[in-house]
Amino acid sequence: MAATKTLLTLENFIGGKFLPCNSYIDSYDPSTGEVYCRVPDSGKAEIEAAVEAARDAFPGWSARSPQERSQVLTQLADLLEESLEEFAQAEAKDQGKTITLARTVDIPRAVQNFRFFASSILHHTSECTQMEPVGCLHYTVRTPVGIAGLISPWNLPLYLLTWKIAPAMAAGNTVIAKPSELTSVTAWMLCKLLPKAGVPPGVVNIVFGTGPRVGEALVSHPEVPVISFTGSQPTAERITQLSAPHCKKLSLELGGKNPAIIFEDANLEECIPATVRSSFANQGEICLCTSRIFVQKSIYSEFLKRFVEATRKWKVGIPSDPSASMGALISKAHLEKVRSYVKKACAEGAQILCGEGVDKLSLPPRNQAGYFMLPTVITGIKDESCCMKEEIFGPVTCVVPFDSEEEVIKRANNVKYGLAATVWSSNVGRVHRVAKKLQSGLVWTNCWLIRELNLPFGGMKSSGIGREGAKDSYDFFTEIKTITVKH
Ligand SMILES: NC(=O)C1=CN([C@@H]2O[C@H](COP(=O)(O)OP(=O)(O)OC[C@H]3O[C@@H](n4cnc5c(N)ncnc54)[C@H](O)[C@@H]3O)[C@@H](O)[C@H]2O)C=CC1
Numbered sequence: 237m238a239a240t241k242t243l244l245t246l247e248n249f250i251g252g253k254f255l256p257c258n259s260y261i262d263s264y265d266p267s268t269g270e271v272y273c274r275v276p277d278s279g280k281a282e283i284e285a286a287v288e289a290a291r292d293a294f295p296g297w298s299a300r301s302p303q304e305r306s307q308v309l310t311q312l313a314d315l316l317e318e319s320l321e322e323f324a325q326a327e328a329k330d331q332g333k334t335i336t337l338a339r340t341v342d343i344p345r346a347v348q349n350f351r352f353f354a355s356s357i358l359h360h361t362s363e364c365t366q367m368e369p370v371g372c373l374h375y376t377v378r379t380p381v382g383i384a385g386l387i388s389p390w391n392l393p394l395y396l397l398t399w400k401i402a403p404a405m406a407a408g409n410t411v412i413a414k415p416s417e418l419t420s421v422t423a424w425m426l427c428k429l430l431p432k433a434g435v436p437p438g439v440v441n442i443v444f445g446t447g448p449r450v451g452e453a454l455v456s457h458p459e460v461p462v463i464s465f466t467g468s469q470p471t472a473e474r475i476t477q478l479s480a481p482h483c484k485k486l487s488l489e490l491g492g493k494n495p496a497i498i499f500e501d502a503n504l505e506e507c508i509p510a511t512v513r514s515s516f517a518n519q520g521e522i523c524l525c526t527s528r529i530f531v532q533k534s535i536y537s538e539f540l541k542r543f544v545e546a547t548r549k550w551k552v553g554i555p556s557d558p559s560a561s562m563g564a565l566i567s568k569a570h571l572e573k574v575r576s577y578v579k580k581a582c583a584e585g586a587q588i589l590c591g592e593g594v595d596k597l598s599l600p601p602r603n604q605a606g607y608f609m610l611p612t613v614i615t616g617i618k619d620e621s622c623c624m625k626e627e628i629f630g631p632v633t634c635v636v637p638f639d640s641e642e643e644v645i646k647r648a649n650n651v652k653y654g655l656a657a658t659v660w661s662s663n664v665g666r667v668h669r670v671a672k673k674l675q676s677g678l679v680w681t682n683c684w685l686i687r688e689l690n691l692p693f694g695g696m697k698s699s700g701i702g703r704e705g706a707k708d709s710y711d712f713f714t715e716i717k718t719i720t721v722k723h
């Protein structure tokens with residue numbers, strides 16, 4: 237009992253009020269393996285309450301002009317920015333990522349998400365055509381869909397949650413968001429800013445808990461016509477099944493098995509540090525991370541030597557260490573899953589060039605039970621291996637050689653996923669040619685993760701359905717109507 241009192245205890249935010257829950261889930265600090273927080277274990281009753289609040293708030297919020305909604309979003313961005321350091325500290329503790337990443341990427345991007353959609357909502361136009369022979373004018377109008385159900389994962393908690401909340405609100409919907417039960421703290425902190433920013437009660441409701449309990453209650457609710465989800469493919473399948481009887485609008489942003497293709501004319505000075513980052517940023521827990529590196533044979537040995545050297549400099553440290561490049565993985569179960577892939581690779585006869593099982597990890601005594609592992613490079617592995625086919629979602633990357641452009645395109649496309657790829661070459665023609673042939677929703681050439689938020693973001697094949705971005709998110713969170721006027 238005494239220990240429970242010291243734990244941070246979160247509450248649901250429904251209808252503009254913080255409400256306690258009947259039961260709670262333990263949430264762990266990934267850097268120590270200790271429980272430090274209690275997250276509401278919500279279910280159907282909490283979703284019913286959130287639907288009621290969102291339904292009541294919808295007429296008022298949807299009737300506001302885009303300019304009025306834009307002002308509220310801008311105010312929210314300003315408030316979040318004022319508390320950037322507090323949010324970054326909380327995100328690093330809750331997720332295990334480095335404070336540097338939380339400070340420079342996660343929270344600034346969450347601020348940017350609100351600012352971006354506050355601005356983009358002001359610039360949409362509608363279509364209009366004339367039919368002179370029959371004297372008709374046709375035009376389109378867009379209206380918000382209604383109550384939006386938003387489900388986000390644990391890897392980029394506030395960054396991905398706000399990437400959904402901001403466009404849904406901007407378009408005039410009311411929202412019920414369910415963050416991951418593993419990383420709920422910054423979403424709860426955001427709730428405290430909502431009234432201060434002028435968000436009316438019920439416009440944004442945040443309900444915490446597990447996928448099977450509260451996630452499914454949200455997805456199955458008949459009054460929630462639109463679901464935006466980022467997470468794993470099996471969960472997306474379940475959401476699709478539950479949504480089918482209601483014909484819900486779905487946006488599914490799922491995993492990847494992202495290739496980096498490195499041609500012999502690549503600028504290795506730039507390519508090597510960028511590929512270390514694309515493989516191991518955020519502990520490799522980003523759906524866009526590189527996990528298959530194809531290197532042209534003539535530079536294979538040189539690349540491998542320099543890549544391993546650079547990987548060994550990618551420092552694993554506790555999240556508060558400003559010199560760390562990588563922190564702890566999200567959970568014990570996830571750490572074990574990631575390690576199991578390295579074991580499988582070894583059993584198949586692959587070589588581990590650095591990291592897990594090869595190098596020694598040094599951690600302060602307090603963090604020995606944390607979920608840390610070293611960035612790991614595997615080679616001598618076949619394309620058919622599970623390490624080359626399945627999403628590992630951790631600091632593990634495979635490096636293999638290739639001969640020709642045609643061959644590497646075929647091999648890069650030979651997985652069920654199609655999210656992101658990088659191509660490294662100084663031949664402009666080749667860069668365009670290869671990018672066009674890759675089955676991938678995003679291709680970065682001679683760079684990685686430079687985001688233009690206006691343009692479509694999302695994957696092909698098993699990497700998802702739909703796109704997010706200025707126009708794409710607006711289209712998704714609105715219904716279009718064609719009106720014909722005979723004059
Ligand atoms: N964007 C991405 O590509 C992500 C991929 N993953 C992949 O998924 C694997 C498993 O991670 P998880 O956290 O288990 O991902 P997940 O897909 O289960 O979780 C994502 C979100 O969905 C919710 N959820 C889970 N089951 C649900 C259900 N039946 N109905 C409604 N919502 C549900 C979760 O509570 C969480 O908020 C990772 O190892 C990684 O490979 C995980 C997170 C993000």
Ligand SMILES: N/C(=C\C=C\C(=O)O)C(=O)O
Nearest residue numbers: 391466521522523524687
């Ligand atoms: N969806 C994910 C990353 C998105 C990044 C971005 O929008 O810039 C993910 O890792 O799940």
